[in-house]
Amino acid sequence: SQNTTAEQMKMFLTRIGFGSTVVVTGDMTQIDLPSKTQSGLRHAIRVLGAVEGISFTHFGARDVVRHPLVQRIVEAYQIHEDGR
Incomplete structure (x- = not known):
């Protein structure tokens, strides 16, 4: 997920269905996107950090x-x- 764009991550997360559980994994140290392209994982953590029902675990x-x-x-x- 670290190599998704912010748009791709939003597209994926906005399609969660009723009764679904989603686990997104990624490694922020392994982002291989072009330098001016924002990581969808990094963007999601920043945007969704305070949303009820969403949690993040950092290893x-x-x-x-x-x-x-x-x-x-x-x-x-x-x-x-x-x-x-």
């Missing part, structure tokens, strides 16, 4: 369930990006 380096080295790699990149 970090401590949630990595791959090789232990991956957790340290994720942490190193986060420290680097936070330092910008």
Whole structure:
């Protein structure tokens, strides 16, 4: 979902039917859109953050369930990006 546009994400989310449950997953660190194109995931989090019935769960380096080295790699990149 991180590579959807804001328009695509809106189109998807506005088609939720009665009795439906929607789970949207994505990784904000893996957005591959052109530099001037806004991520639909990032836009949805900003626009829908206070909407009743919608919740967001953010995972970090401590949630990595791959090789232990991956957790340290994720942490190193986060420290680097936070330092910008």
